[in-house]
Amino acid sequence: MGMTIAEKIIARAAKMESVKANDICTVELDYLMSNDGTTHITVDKYNSLKHPRIADVSKLVWIIDHNLPCDSVKTAASHKKMRDFARANGIKFYEGEGVCHQVMMENHVRPGQLIFGADSHTCAYGALGAFGTGVGNTDYLYAMVTGTSWVLVPETLRFNLHGQLPEGVYARDLILTIIGQISASGATYKAMEFGGEGLKTLDMAARMSICNLCVEAGAKTALMEVDEITMDYLKEHGREPAAVFAPDEDAVYSEVYDIDLSSIKPIVAKPHFVDNVCDAKDAAGIHIDEAFLGSCNNGRIEDLRVGAEIIKGRKVNPGVRFLVVPASRAVYEQAMKEGLMEIFMEAGAIVMNPNCSVCWGSCQGVIGEGETLISTGTRNFKGRAGHRESFVYLASAATVTASAIMGEIATADMIK
Protein backbone atom coordinates (compact mmCIF):
# COMPACT_ATOMS: atom_id res chain seq x y z
CA MET A 1 0.00 0.00 0.00
CA GLY A 2 1.34 3.44 -0.90
CA MET A 3 2.26 6.02 1.70
CA THR A 4 1.60 9.72 2.17
CA ILE A 5 4.44 12.12 3.02
CA ALA A 6 3.46 12.00 6.71
CA GLU A 7 3.59 8.19 6.72
CA LYS A 8 7.01 8.17 5.03
CA ILE A 9 8.50 10.62 7.52
CA ILE A 10 7.15 8.64 10.48
CA ALA A 11 8.42 5.38 8.95
CA ARG A 12 11.89 6.93 8.69
CA ALA A 13 11.76 8.19 12.28
CA ALA A 14 10.50 4.81 13.50
CA LYS A 15 13.13 2.95 11.44
CA MET A 16 10.39 0.93 9.76
CA GLU A 17 9.87 0.11 6.09
CA SER A 18 6.30 1.27 6.11
CA VAL A 19 3.59 2.52 8.41
CA LYS A 20 -0.08 3.29 7.83
CA ALA A 21 -2.59 5.71 9.28
CA ASN A 22 -3.67 4.91 12.86
CA ASP A 23 -0.59 2.79 13.65
CA ILE A 24 1.10 3.81 16.88
CA CYS A 25 4.89 4.08 16.47
CA THR A 26 7.86 4.83 18.65
CA VAL A 27 9.92 7.47 16.87
CA GLU A 28 13.23 9.23 17.23
CA LEU A 29 12.96 13.01 17.01
CA ASP A 30 15.26 15.18 14.88
CA TYR A 31 14.71 18.43 16.76
CA LEU A 32 12.99 19.55 19.93
CA MET A 33 12.10 23.25 19.86
CA SER A 34 10.81 25.11 22.90
CA ASN A 35 10.06 28.77 23.62
CA ASP A 36 9.46 31.03 26.60
CA GLY A 37 5.70 30.41 26.62
CA THR A 38 6.22 27.13 28.44
CA THR A 39 9.91 26.23 28.95
CA HIS A 40 10.03 27.42 32.57
CA ILE A 41 7.50 24.71 33.40
CA THR A 42 9.57 22.12 31.51
CA VAL A 43 12.66 23.09 33.52
CA ASP A 44 10.76 22.65 36.80
CA LYS A 45 9.51 19.25 35.68
CA TYR A 46 13.00 18.26 34.57
CA ASN A 47 14.47 19.26 37.92
CA SER A 48 11.91 17.16 39.78
CA LEU A 49 12.77 13.97 37.86
CA LYS A 50 14.41 11.19 39.84
CA HIS A 51 17.02 10.72 37.12
CA PRO A 52 17.27 13.95 35.12
CA ARG A 53 19.18 13.49 31.86
CA ILE A 54 19.20 14.76 28.27
CA ALA A 55 19.36 12.12 25.52
CA ASP A 56 21.02 14.30 22.87
CA VAL A 57 21.53 17.98 23.62
CA SER A 58 22.33 18.74 19.96
CA LYS A 59 18.65 18.21 19.12
CA LEU A 60 17.40 20.86 21.52
CA VAL A 61 16.72 24.42 20.36
CA TRP A 62 15.37 26.94 22.87
CA ILE A 63 14.13 30.34 21.77
CA ILE A 64 12.92 33.37 23.72
CA ASP A 65 10.42 35.14 21.47
CA HIS A 66 7.02 35.38 23.11
CA ASN A 67 7.57 38.11 25.71
CA LEU A 68 10.64 39.84 24.39
CA PRO A 69 11.83 42.24 25.66
CA CYS A 70 10.63 41.07 29.02
CA ASP A 71 7.46 42.81 30.24
CA SER A 72 7.37 42.05 33.96
CA VAL A 73 9.31 40.72 36.92
CA LYS A 74 7.40 37.43 36.74
CA THR A 75 8.33 36.99 33.08
CA ALA A 76 11.92 37.89 33.88
CA ALA A 77 12.02 35.05 36.41
CA SER A 78 10.68 32.57 33.88
CA HIS A 79 13.13 33.80 31.22
CA LYS A 80 16.05 33.58 33.62
CA LYS A 81 15.17 30.02 34.54
CA MET A 82 15.11 29.07 30.84
CA ARG A 83 18.26 31.00 29.92
CA ASP A 84 20.29 29.68 32.86
CA PHE A 85 19.28 26.09 32.15
CA ALA A 86 20.11 26.41 28.44
CA ARG A 87 23.55 27.83 29.20
CA ALA A 88 24.33 25.30 31.93
CA ASN A 89 23.41 22.40 29.66
CA GLY A 90 24.83 23.63 26.36
CA ILE A 91 21.44 23.90 24.64
CA LYS A 92 21.30 25.89 21.39
CA PHE A 93 19.70 29.13 22.53
CA TYR A 94 18.31 32.16 20.73
CA GLU A 95 17.08 35.40 22.24
CA GLY A 96 16.23 38.43 20.15
CA GLU A 97 16.75 36.56 16.88
CA GLY A 98 13.10 36.20 15.96
CA VAL A 99 9.89 34.26 16.32
CA CYS A 100 10.72 30.63 17.05
CA HIS A 101 9.29 29.11 13.86
CA GLN A 102 11.00 31.65 11.63
CA VAL A 103 14.30 31.05 13.44
CA MET A 104 13.86 27.30 13.01
CA MET A 105 13.10 27.66 9.30
CA GLU A 106 16.06 29.96 8.70
CA ASN A 107 18.56 27.87 10.67
CA HIS A 108 17.55 24.28 11.34
CA VAL A 109 14.61 22.56 9.64
CA ARG A 110 15.40 20.07 6.87
CA PRO A 111 13.04 18.07 4.65
CA GLY A 112 12.20 14.59 5.94
CA GLN A 113 12.72 15.42 9.61
CA LEU A 114 10.31 14.76 12.45
CA ILE A 115 10.28 17.70 14.86
CA PHE A 116 8.43 18.32 18.11
CA GLY A 117 7.90 21.91 19.15
CA ALA A 118 6.37 23.05 22.42
CA ASP A 119 4.21 25.39 20.36
CA SER A 120 1.18 24.54 18.29
CA HIS A 121 2.36 26.37 15.16
CA THR A 122 5.29 23.96 14.76
CA CYS A 123 3.29 22.56 11.82
CA ALA A 124 4.85 25.47 9.83
CA TYR A 125 7.90 23.28 9.14
CA GLY A 126 5.91 21.37 6.54
CA ALA A 127 6.72 24.19 4.14
CA LEU A 128 10.18 22.60 4.02
CA GLY A 129 8.80 19.06 3.84
CA ALA A 130 9.41 18.35 7.53
CA PHE A 131 6.84 16.87 9.92
CA GLY A 132 6.51 19.43 12.70
CA THR A 133 3.95 19.03 15.43
CA GLY A 134 3.07 20.85 18.63
CA VAL A 135 3.36 19.18 22.02
CA GLY A 136 3.02 20.15 25.68
CA ASN A 137 5.72 20.22 28.37
CA THR A 138 5.39 16.62 29.40
CA ASP A 139 5.68 15.20 25.89
CA TYR A 140 8.57 17.59 25.34
CA LEU A 141 10.31 16.51 28.52
CA TYR A 142 9.83 12.83 27.75
CA ALA A 143 11.42 13.33 24.32
CA MET A 144 14.21 15.46 25.80
CA VAL A 145 15.07 12.72 28.30
CA THR A 146 14.67 9.69 26.03
CA GLY A 147 15.20 11.13 22.52
CA THR A 148 12.01 9.33 21.52
CA SER A 149 8.25 9.58 21.71
CA TRP A 150 5.17 7.79 20.46
CA VAL A 151 3.01 9.05 17.64
CA LEU A 152 -0.29 8.00 16.20
CA VAL A 153 0.23 7.98 12.43
CA PRO A 154 -2.28 10.56 11.17
CA GLU A 155 -4.68 10.11 8.32
CA THR A 156 -3.97 12.61 5.56
CA LEU A 157 -6.13 15.18 3.83
CA ARG A 158 -4.72 15.91 0.38
CA PHE A 159 -5.00 19.38 -1.15
CA ASN A 160 -4.25 19.59 -4.87
CA LEU A 161 -3.60 23.21 -5.76
CA HIS A 162 -4.36 24.35 -9.29
CA GLY A 163 -3.76 27.63 -11.13
CA GLN A 164 -2.48 30.79 -9.52
CA LEU A 165 -3.67 33.28 -6.90
CA PRO A 166 -5.02 36.50 -8.47
CA GLU A 167 -3.01 39.68 -7.98
CA GLY A 168 -3.63 41.16 -4.55
CA VAL A 169 -4.61 37.80 -3.07
CA TYR A 170 -2.22 36.01 -0.75
CA ALA A 171 -1.45 32.69 0.91
CA ARG A 172 -3.20 33.96 4.04
CA ASP A 173 -6.43 34.34 2.05
CA LEU A 174 -6.00 30.81 0.71
CA ILE A 175 -5.48 29.10 4.05
CA LEU A 176 -8.28 31.07 5.73
CA THR A 177 -10.56 29.97 2.88
CA ILE A 178 -9.55 26.35 3.40
CA ILE A 179 -10.05 26.54 7.19
CA GLY A 180 -13.44 28.16 6.64
CA GLN A 181 -14.34 25.30 4.33
CA ILE A 182 -13.23 22.39 6.53
CA SER A 183 -13.83 24.11 9.95
CA ALA A 184 -11.73 24.57 13.08
CA SER A 185 -11.87 20.84 13.76
CA GLY A 186 -11.92 19.64 10.15
CA ALA A 187 -8.37 18.29 10.24
CA THR A 188 -8.18 17.20 13.90
CA TYR A 189 -5.62 14.39 14.32
CA LYS A 190 -4.89 14.58 10.58
CA ALA A 191 -2.06 15.71 8.33
CA MET A 192 -2.78 18.28 5.61
CA GLU A 193 -0.67 17.53 2.54
CA PHE A 194 -0.30 20.09 -0.26
CA GLY A 195 0.82 19.52 -3.83
CA GLY A 196 -0.18 20.04 -7.43
CA GLU A 197 1.06 22.42 -10.07
CA GLY A 198 -0.41 25.40 -8.22
CA LEU A 199 2.12 24.85 -5.42
CA LYS A 200 4.89 25.90 -7.79
CA THR A 201 3.37 29.39 -7.97
CA LEU A 202 3.78 29.83 -4.19
CA ASP A 203 7.09 31.03 -2.78
CA MET A 204 8.56 29.79 0.50
CA ALA A 205 7.01 32.64 2.50
CA ALA A 206 3.57 31.74 1.17
CA ARG A 207 4.14 28.08 1.95
CA MET A 208 5.14 28.83 5.54
CA SER A 209 2.06 31.00 5.97
CA ILE A 210 -0.17 28.15 4.77
CA CYS A 211 1.43 25.35 6.80
CA ASN A 212 1.67 27.52 9.93
CA LEU A 213 -2.09 28.03 10.11
CA CYS A 214 -3.10 24.39 9.57
CA VAL A 215 -3.30 23.79 13.31
CA GLU A 216 -6.25 26.19 13.27
CA ALA A 217 -8.14 23.42 11.47
CA GLY A 218 -6.94 21.04 14.19
CA ALA A 219 -4.21 19.45 12.06
CA LYS A 220 -1.41 17.45 13.64
CA THR A 221 0.92 18.58 10.90
CA ALA A 222 1.03 20.11 7.43
CA LEU A 223 3.32 18.92 4.64
CA MET A 224 4.23 20.25 1.24
CA GLU A 225 5.93 18.42 -1.58
CA VAL A 226 9.61 19.31 -1.90
CA ASP A 227 10.52 20.98 -5.20
CA GLU A 228 13.06 23.43 -6.68
CA ILE A 229 11.67 26.27 -4.56
CA THR A 230 12.31 24.24 -1.41
CA MET A 231 15.78 23.25 -2.59
CA ASP A 232 16.67 26.84 -3.47
CA TYR A 233 15.65 28.00 0.00
CA LEU A 234 17.75 25.28 1.63
CA LYS A 235 20.73 26.08 -0.55
CA GLU A 236 20.45 29.77 0.24
CA HIS A 237 20.49 28.89 3.96
CA GLY A 238 23.34 26.39 3.66
CA ARG A 239 21.46 23.17 4.35
CA GLU A 240 20.54 19.92 2.64
CA PRO A 241 17.51 17.66 3.05
CA ALA A 242 17.57 14.82 5.57
CA ALA A 243 15.32 12.95 3.13
CA VAL A 244 13.04 13.97 0.29
CA PHE A 245 9.69 12.20 0.30
CA ALA A 246 6.98 12.43 -2.33
CA PRO A 247 3.66 10.71 -1.73
CA ASP A 248 3.14 7.41 -3.55
CA GLU A 249 0.65 7.39 -6.41
CA ASP A 250 -1.46 4.90 -4.50
CA ALA A 251 -1.16 6.70 -1.16
CA VAL A 252 -4.36 6.51 0.86
CA TYR A 253 -6.06 9.82 1.73
CA SER A 254 -9.09 10.28 3.92
CA GLU A 255 -10.19 13.18 1.69
CA VAL A 256 -8.87 14.82 -1.48
CA TYR A 257 -9.62 18.48 -2.17
CA ASP A 258 -8.99 20.29 -5.44
CA ILE A 259 -8.44 23.99 -4.89
CA ASP A 260 -8.56 26.48 -7.76
CA LEU A 261 -6.20 29.23 -6.60
CA SER A 262 -7.64 31.69 -9.10
CA SER A 263 -10.98 31.55 -7.28
CA ILE A 264 -9.57 32.80 -3.97
CA LYS A 265 -10.47 36.32 -2.79
CA PRO A 266 -9.26 38.52 0.08
CA ILE A 267 -10.66 36.99 3.27
CA VAL A 268 -10.96 37.98 6.92
CA ALA A 269 -11.60 35.71 9.88
CA LYS A 270 -14.01 37.44 12.23
CA PRO A 271 -14.05 37.19 16.03
CA HIS A 272 -13.70 34.82 17.81
CA PHE A 273 -12.91 31.81 15.61
CA VAL A 274 -10.41 31.28 12.81
CA ASP A 275 -13.01 29.42 10.74
CA ASN A 276 -15.48 32.31 11.03
CA VAL A 277 -14.45 33.69 7.64
CA CYS A 278 -16.04 36.06 5.15
CA ASP A 279 -14.98 38.04 2.08
CA ALA A 280 -12.89 40.97 3.29
CA LYS A 281 -15.19 43.27 1.30
CA ASP A 282 -18.12 42.16 3.46
CA ALA A 283 -16.25 43.28 6.58
CA ALA A 284 -15.21 46.60 5.04
CA GLY A 285 -15.99 49.64 7.14
CA ILE A 286 -15.63 47.97 10.54
CA HIS A 287 -13.79 50.41 12.82
CA ILE A 288 -10.33 49.34 14.04
CA ASP A 289 -8.11 50.66 16.83
CA GLU A 290 -4.95 48.74 16.05
CA ALA A 291 -3.37 46.88 13.12
CA PHE A 292 -0.59 44.31 13.37
CA LEU A 293 1.77 43.24 10.58
CA GLY A 294 4.06 40.50 11.83
CA SER A 295 4.13 37.02 13.47
CA CYS A 296 5.35 33.61 12.37
CA ASN A 297 2.50 33.71 9.89
CA ASN A 298 3.12 36.96 8.04
CA GLY A 299 6.20 38.73 9.38
CA ARG A 300 8.55 37.77 6.57
CA ILE A 301 10.27 40.10 4.12
CA GLU A 302 7.70 39.28 1.43
CA ASP A 303 4.91 40.44 3.77
CA LEU A 304 6.76 43.63 4.73
CA ARG A 305 7.25 44.39 1.03
CA VAL A 306 3.50 44.03 0.45
CA GLY A 307 2.74 46.35 3.36
CA ALA A 308 5.40 48.90 2.44
CA GLU A 309 4.24 49.12 -1.16
CA ILE A 310 0.69 49.90 -0.04
CA ILE A 311 1.62 52.46 2.63
CA LYS A 312 4.46 54.21 0.79
CA GLY A 313 3.66 57.90 0.61
CA ARG A 314 0.56 57.47 2.77
CA LYS A 315 -0.08 57.83 6.49
CA VAL A 316 -1.37 55.53 9.17
CA ASN A 317 -4.86 56.68 10.18
CA PRO A 318 -4.56 58.92 13.27
CA GLY A 319 -6.99 56.70 15.16
CA VAL A 320 -4.90 53.57 14.64
CA ARG A 321 -1.74 52.12 16.19
CA PHE A 322 -0.02 50.23 13.36
CA LEU A 323 2.53 47.73 14.72
CA VAL A 324 5.10 46.41 12.26
CA VAL A 325 7.08 43.50 13.67
CA PRO A 326 9.56 41.59 11.49
CA ALA A 327 9.58 37.84 12.18
CA SER A 328 13.34 37.67 12.62
CA ARG A 329 16.54 39.68 12.82
CA ALA A 330 17.37 38.52 9.28
CA VAL A 331 14.04 39.84 8.04
CA TYR A 332 14.57 43.11 9.93
CA GLU A 333 18.03 43.61 8.43
CA GLN A 334 16.78 42.86 4.93
CA ALA A 335 13.87 45.28 5.39
CA MET A 336 16.32 47.99 6.44
CA LYS A 337 18.49 47.35 3.38
CA GLU A 338 15.46 47.68 1.14
CA GLY A 339 14.35 50.90 2.85
CA LEU A 340 11.08 49.35 4.02
CA MET A 341 11.50 50.44 7.64
CA GLU A 342 11.92 54.01 6.52
CA ILE A 343 8.64 53.77 4.63
CA PHE A 344 6.82 52.36 7.66
CA MET A 345 8.37 54.94 10.01
CA GLU A 346 7.52 57.84 7.72
CA ALA A 347 3.95 56.59 7.51
CA GLY A 348 3.68 56.68 11.31
CA ALA A 349 3.90 52.97 12.07
CA ILE A 350 5.36 51.64 15.32
CA VAL A 351 8.25 49.40 14.26
CA MET A 352 9.22 46.82 16.87
CA ASN A 353 11.88 44.20 17.49
CA PRO A 354 11.29 40.65 16.23
CA ASN A 355 8.96 38.91 18.69
CA CYS A 356 5.50 37.37 18.92
CA SER A 357 4.00 40.74 19.82
CA VAL A 358 0.24 41.11 20.05
CA CYS A 359 -0.34 37.83 18.21
CA TRP A 360 -0.41 36.15 21.58
CA GLY A 361 -1.77 38.95 23.74
CA SER A 362 0.77 38.88 26.50
CA CYS A 363 3.44 41.13 25.04
CA GLN A 364 3.55 44.68 23.77
CA GLY A 365 0.55 45.97 21.88
CA VAL A 366 -2.30 44.34 23.81
CA ILE A 367 -5.68 45.92 23.18
CA GLY A 368 -8.14 47.21 25.75
CA GLU A 369 -11.80 46.62 26.53
CA GLY A 370 -14.02 47.04 23.50
CA GLU A 371 -11.12 47.63 21.12
CA THR A 372 -10.67 46.01 17.71
CA LEU A 373 -7.48 44.72 16.14
CA ILE A 374 -6.89 43.61 12.57
CA SER A 375 -3.96 41.24 12.50
CA THR A 376 -1.74 38.99 10.45
CA GLY A 377 -1.32 36.95 13.63
CA THR A 378 -2.35 33.36 13.99
CA ARG A 379 -5.48 33.50 16.14
CA ASN A 380 -8.55 35.59 16.88
CA PHE A 381 -9.84 33.78 19.94
CA LYS A 382 -11.74 35.75 22.56
CA GLY A 383 -9.22 37.82 24.51
CA ARG A 384 -6.33 36.52 22.44
CA ALA A 385 -4.88 40.02 21.94
CA GLY A 386 -5.66 41.49 25.33
CA HIS A 387 -8.91 42.28 27.16
CA ARG A 388 -11.46 39.49 27.18
CA GLU A 389 -14.04 41.88 25.71
CA SER A 390 -12.00 42.85 22.65
CA PHE A 391 -12.13 41.80 19.00
CA VAL A 392 -9.58 40.40 16.55
CA TYR A 393 -9.94 40.08 12.79
CA LEU A 394 -7.33 38.06 10.87
CA ALA A 395 -6.29 39.04 7.36
CA SER A 396 -3.41 39.26 4.89
CA ALA A 397 -0.57 41.78 5.11
CA ALA A 398 -2.27 43.75 2.33
CA THR A 399 -5.66 43.94 4.02
CA VAL A 400 -4.10 44.78 7.40
CA THR A 401 -2.01 47.59 5.93
CA ALA A 402 -4.91 49.00 3.94
CA SER A 403 -7.03 48.93 7.08
CA ALA A 404 -4.32 50.75 9.06
CA ILE A 405 -4.49 53.57 6.52
CA MET A 406 -8.27 53.74 6.40
CA GLY A 407 -8.96 53.29 10.13
CA GLU A 408 -11.46 50.62 9.25
CA ILE A 409 -11.32 47.24 7.55
CA ALA A 410 -10.45 47.76 3.89
CA THR A 411 -8.80 45.84 1.07
CA ALA A 412 -5.80 47.28 -0.75
CA ASP A 413 -7.75 48.05 -3.93
CA MET A 414 -10.09 50.29 -1.92
CA ILE A 415 -7.32 52.82 -1.26
CA LYS A 416 -5.79 52.93 -4.73
Next chain:
Amino acid sequence: MGNIFRFYKDVDTDQIIASQYIIFPTIDEMKGHTFESLDPQFAEKVKPGDFVVADVNFGCGSSREQAPSVLKALGVKAVIAKSFARIFYRNSINIGLPVLICKDLYDNVEAGDEMDVNFEEGTITAGGKTFTCTKLPENLQAILDQGGLIASLDKED
Protein backbone atom coordinates in the same frame (compact mmCIF):
# COMPACT_ATOMS: atom_id res chain seq x y z
CA MET B 1 -20.47 13.06 42.96
CA GLY B 2 -19.40 16.41 41.58
CA ASN B 3 -21.04 19.35 39.87
CA ILE B 4 -20.95 20.13 36.19
CA PHE B 5 -19.41 23.25 34.68
CA ARG B 6 -20.73 23.32 31.13
CA PHE B 7 -19.04 25.03 28.15
CA TYR B 8 -19.86 25.28 24.47
CA LYS B 9 -18.00 24.07 21.35
CA ASP B 10 -14.48 25.00 20.18
CA VAL B 11 -13.35 26.14 23.64
CA ASP B 12 -9.74 27.09 22.97
CA THR B 13 -6.88 26.90 25.44
CA ASP B 14 -6.68 30.71 25.61
CA GLN B 15 -10.09 30.62 27.32
CA ILE B 16 -8.95 27.92 29.75
CA ILE B 17 -5.87 29.94 30.73
CA ALA B 18 -5.05 33.18 28.91
CA SER B 19 -1.61 33.98 27.48
CA GLN B 20 -0.80 36.68 30.03
CA TYR B 21 -0.90 34.09 32.82
CA ILE B 22 0.88 31.10 31.30
CA ILE B 23 4.28 32.67 31.70
CA PHE B 24 3.72 33.01 35.49
CA PRO B 25 6.33 30.96 37.34
CA THR B 26 4.06 28.17 38.62
CA ILE B 27 0.73 26.48 37.91
CA ASP B 28 -0.44 27.49 41.40
CA GLU B 29 -0.03 31.16 40.50
CA MET B 30 -1.98 30.67 37.27
CA LYS B 31 -4.89 28.55 38.43
CA GLY B 32 -6.94 31.41 39.89
CA HIS B 33 -7.36 32.72 36.32
CA THR B 34 -8.81 29.51 34.87
CA PHE B 35 -11.70 30.16 32.45
CA GLU B 36 -11.50 33.84 33.40
CA SER B 37 -12.85 35.08 30.06
CA LEU B 38 -15.88 32.77 30.05
CA ASP B 39 -16.70 32.54 33.76
CA PRO B 40 -14.63 34.95 35.89
CA GLN B 41 -15.68 33.20 39.13
CA PHE B 42 -14.87 29.69 37.90
CA ALA B 43 -11.74 29.24 40.01
CA GLU B 44 -13.61 30.29 43.18
CA LYS B 45 -16.68 28.18 42.47
CA VAL B 46 -15.12 24.92 41.32
CA LYS B 47 -14.54 22.29 44.00
CA PRO B 48 -12.29 19.26 43.93
CA GLY B 49 -14.26 16.44 42.30
CA ASP B 50 -16.24 18.70 39.94
CA PHE B 51 -16.42 18.11 36.17
CA VAL B 52 -16.00 20.17 33.02
CA VAL B 53 -18.45 19.19 30.27
CA ALA B 54 -18.24 20.59 26.74
CA ASP B 55 -19.45 20.27 23.19
CA VAL B 56 -17.06 19.39 20.31
CA ASN B 57 -13.36 20.29 19.83
CA PHE B 58 -12.61 21.14 23.45
CA GLY B 59 -9.09 22.52 24.02
CA CYS B 60 -8.32 23.68 20.49
CA GLY B 61 -5.56 26.19 19.76
CA SER B 62 -2.33 26.56 21.66
CA SER B 63 -0.23 23.61 22.86
CA ARG B 64 0.05 25.09 26.38
CA GLU B 65 0.00 22.22 28.84
CA GLN B 66 -0.86 24.85 31.43
CA ALA B 67 -4.49 24.42 30.25
CA PRO B 68 -5.08 20.89 31.53
CA SER B 69 -2.64 21.60 34.38
CA VAL B 70 -4.72 24.41 35.91
CA LEU B 71 -7.87 22.28 35.66
CA LYS B 72 -6.09 19.45 37.44
CA ALA B 73 -4.65 21.82 40.05
CA LEU B 74 -8.17 23.09 40.84
CA GLY B 75 -9.27 19.51 41.41
CA VAL B 76 -11.36 18.99 38.26
CA LYS B 77 -11.90 15.24 38.26
CA ALA B 78 -12.40 14.80 34.52
CA VAL B 79 -13.23 16.69 31.34
CA ILE B 80 -16.01 15.16 29.28
CA ALA B 81 -16.62 16.43 25.74
CA LYS B 82 -18.11 15.27 22.47
CA SER B 83 -14.60 15.55 21.02
CA PHE B 84 -11.22 17.04 21.91
CA ALA B 85 -8.51 18.91 20.05
CA ARG B 86 -5.45 16.74 19.63
CA ILE B 87 -2.78 18.46 21.71
CA PHE B 88 -5.05 19.17 24.70
CA TYR B 89 -6.15 15.52 24.71
CA ARG B 90 -2.60 14.23 24.69
CA ASN B 91 -1.41 16.77 27.26
CA SER B 92 -4.25 15.85 29.63
CA ILE B 93 -3.41 12.16 29.56
CA ASN B 94 0.27 12.94 29.95
CA ILE B 95 -0.37 14.81 33.21
CA GLY B 96 -2.95 12.31 34.45
CA LEU B 97 -6.14 14.35 33.91
CA PRO B 98 -8.89 12.02 32.63
CA VAL B 99 -10.46 13.20 29.37
CA LEU B 100 -13.52 11.28 28.27
CA ILE B 101 -15.26 11.36 24.92
CA CYS B 102 -19.00 11.09 25.38
CA LYS B 103 -21.34 11.99 22.54
CA ASP B 104 -24.56 12.15 24.58
CA LEU B 105 -23.78 13.80 27.90
CA TYR B 106 -23.50 17.44 26.81
CA ASP B 107 -27.01 17.68 25.37
CA ASN B 108 -28.58 15.99 28.39
CA VAL B 109 -27.15 18.00 31.29
CA GLU B 110 -27.18 21.56 32.55
CA ALA B 111 -24.55 23.58 34.37
CA GLY B 112 -24.64 22.78 38.09
CA ASP B 113 -26.12 19.27 37.65
CA GLU B 114 -24.55 16.53 39.69
CA MET B 115 -22.77 13.67 37.98
CA ASP B 116 -20.35 10.87 38.65
CA VAL B 117 -17.94 8.81 36.57
CA ASN B 118 -17.12 5.15 36.81
CA PHE B 119 -13.68 5.16 35.19
CA GLU B 120 -13.35 1.38 35.08
CA GLU B 121 -16.67 0.92 33.32
CA GLY B 122 -16.30 4.06 31.21
CA THR B 123 -19.76 5.24 32.25
CA ILE B 124 -21.23 8.47 33.57
CA THR B 125 -24.35 8.87 35.70
CA ALA B 126 -26.24 12.15 35.73
CA GLY B 127 -29.92 12.96 36.34
CA GLY B 128 -30.75 9.29 36.82
CA LYS B 129 -29.39 8.39 33.39
CA THR B 130 -26.27 6.46 32.43
CA PHE B 131 -24.03 7.55 29.56
CA THR B 132 -21.29 5.52 27.90
CA CYS B 133 -17.89 7.00 27.03
CA THR B 134 -15.54 5.96 24.25
CA LYS B 135 -12.76 3.73 25.59
CA LEU B 136 -9.22 5.07 25.55
CA PRO B 137 -6.68 3.22 23.38
CA GLU B 138 -4.63 0.81 25.51
CA ASN B 139 -1.40 2.79 25.44
CA LEU B 140 -3.15 5.96 26.61
CA GLN B 141 -5.05 4.15 29.35
CA ALA B 142 -1.72 2.75 30.55
CA ILE B 143 -0.23 6.26 30.78
CA LEU B 144 -3.29 7.50 32.67
CA ASP B 145 -3.28 4.51 35.03
CA GLN B 146 0.30 5.14 36.10
CA GLY B 147 -0.54 8.79 36.84
CA GLY B 148 0.90 10.36 33.69
CA LEU B 149 3.89 10.11 31.38
CA ILE B 150 6.51 11.38 33.86
CA ALA B 151 5.89 8.39 36.12
CA SER B 152 7.31 6.14 33.40
CA LEU B 153 10.51 8.22 33.32
CA ASP B 154 10.89 7.94 37.06
CA LYS B 155 10.43 4.18 36.88
CA GLU B 156 13.32 3.76 34.44
CA ASP B 157 16.84 3.42 35.74
